[in-house]
Amino acid sequence: MQVFKSGTEWQKSWLQALKTNKTIGFVPTMGALHKGHLELIRASKKSTDLTVVSIFVNPIQFTNQEDFEKYPVLTSQDLELLQKEKVDFVFLPSQESIYPEKPILNFNFGNLERVLEGEFRPGHFSGVGIIVSKLFNIIRPNIAFFGQKDLQQVAIIKKVVQDLSFPLKLHIVPTIREKDGLALSSRNMRLSVQEREKALILYNSLEFAKNELLTNKDWLAVRKQMMLSFEAEPLAKLEYFELVHPETFQVFEEFERGKKSSICVASFIGNIRLIDNLPIIP
Numbered sequence: 001m002q003v004f005k006s007g008t009e010w011q012k013s014w015l016q017a018l019k020t021n022k023t024i025g026f027v028p029t030m031g032a033l034h035k036g037h038l039e040l041i042r043a044s045k046k047s048t049d050l051t052v053v054s055i056f057v058n059p060i061q062f063t064n065q066e067d068f069e070k071y072p073v074l075t076s077q078d079l080e081l082l083q084k085e086k087v088d089f090v091f092l093p094s095q096e097s098i099y100p101e102k103p104i105l106n107f108n109f110g111n112l113e114r115v116l117e118g119e120f121r122p123g124h125f126s127g128v129g130i131i132v133s134k135l136f137n138i139i140r141p142n143i144a145f146f147g148q149k150d151l152q153q154v155a156i157i158k159k160v161v162q163d164l165s166f167p168l169k170l171h172i173v174p175t176i177r178e179k180d181g182l183a184l185s186s187r188n189m190r191l192s193v194q195e196r197e198k199a200l201i202l203y204n205s206l207e208f209a210k211n212e213l214l215t216n217k218d219w220l221a222v223r224k225q226m227m228l229s230f231e232a233e234p235l236a237k238l239e240y241f242e243l244v245h246p247e248t249f250q251v252f253e254e255f256e257r258g259k260k261s262s263i264c265v266a267s268f269i270g271n272i273r274l275i276d277n278l279p280i281i282p
């Protein structure tokens with residue numbers, strides 16, 4: 001496994017890959033790797049010749065300074081894990097090399113970011129759009145791998161790739177969950193034992209709501225019931241519980257069979273903000 005810290009260092013290996021007709025799979029991460037990341041890496045190793053993983057905690061996508069400062073950084077543990085997974089290359093850039101100056105560019109994703117994550121974390125998706133574009137330009141992969149857990153991020157990145165004509169394919173990997181259903185996230189490691197237990201409210205409410213919809217219950221009534229159950233949990237602070245189109249993020253007021261729909265939730269558990277989503281397949 002080769003670790004490189006700058007685009008110039010990577011260029012040689014990229015040229016070599018190009019010359020030998022090797023395809024490059026890319027898994028961008030912010031580190032603190034968990035089984036969800038490993039699934040992305042395994043998907044990349046299965047479908048490409050060389051896998052590059054980046055580890056970079058991107059400051060411009062955080063809308064809360066404390067969240068950025070407390071974001072877990074576990075570089076040596078991550079590198080050990082990547083070595084075990086037989087990853088070919090790790091891109092580990094410094095903050096200064098990625099942002100010699102604070103970018104003045106701003107992405108505006110229109111309706112896609114007026115709701116849910118975009119509404120509660122203004123500027124977040126612009127930060128994601130910028131870093132992902134930079135990483136795509138540096139790595140120049142054939143396929144990039146992302147997790148479905150960040151459903152709105154996936155929709156945003158699809159737009160970035162389409163609108164800027166990045167010559168690559170996106171491969172989306174389904175959400176990986178703990179045995180009890182909690183979606184894997186690097187933020188889970190910041191939960192106390194009690195918070196970890198209460199964090200299940202996200203998955204449980206999604207499952208409950210999905211089953212209610214599939215037995216023809218009215219969405220707005222189900223949503224109200226779920227909001228009340230979050231209100232009743234002292235450690236939880238719900239931000240949204242919405243039924244949306246998984247690509248346009250149009251917010252639905254009712255569930256229609258045959259129409260692509262996902263339920264998305266974001267809630268604080270203690271001080272930790274968690275998100276999750278579930279597609280409704282009638």
Ligand code: PAF
Binds near residue numbers: 028029030061150
């Ligand atoms: O999903 C993440 O971990 C980040 O948003 C990403 C795509 C690595 C960009 O910083």
